[in-house]
Amino acid sequence: MALPKVGKTAPAFTLLNQDGEKVSLKDFKGKKNVLVYFYPKAMTPGCTTQACGLRDSKAKLNRQKLVVLGFSPDPVKKLKKFQEKEKLNFDLLSDEDHAIADKYGVWGLKKFMGREYMGINRMSFLVGIDGKIKHVMQKVKTKTHHDDVLALVKEINQ
Helix, strand or coil: CCCCCCCCECCCCEEEECCCCEEEHHHCCCCCEEEEEECCCCCCHHHHHHHHHHHHCHHHHHHCCEEEEEEECCCHHHHHHHHHHHCCCCEEEECCCCHHHHHCCCEEEEEECCEEEEEECCEEEEECCCCEEEEEECCCCCCCHHHHHHHHHHHHHC
């Protein structure tokens, strides 16, 4: 599936977070910008680096009226462990059947150590207060993701 286009309404979702509570994109419309970030697997090195960078930037992201939502195909129980272990201060959403990853065009063929498989391609989408896609981050660097997001959200808030 193709990536959603900048300027178009972001694909809707309602998924369970690490606490088993429903979280929907529409909960934030008119109130907050939303970072919809997809990562392959909880508690792996790159995903942990990325999540901890966002955790440590929460105050700065809050000042930009930005809510962080992390998406992975992990079950709710694993997300809860990840959140507790890393003291994550944002919602992790369980997309076990990768239906939302499909809607955002991030579920696809991956290659790792000579083998091919289907999985999440690490990407992020900045959704504005109006519910429209403001930016698509196709090349995400786990170490600087939080800074890159902050720079982009400051730009859209001007």
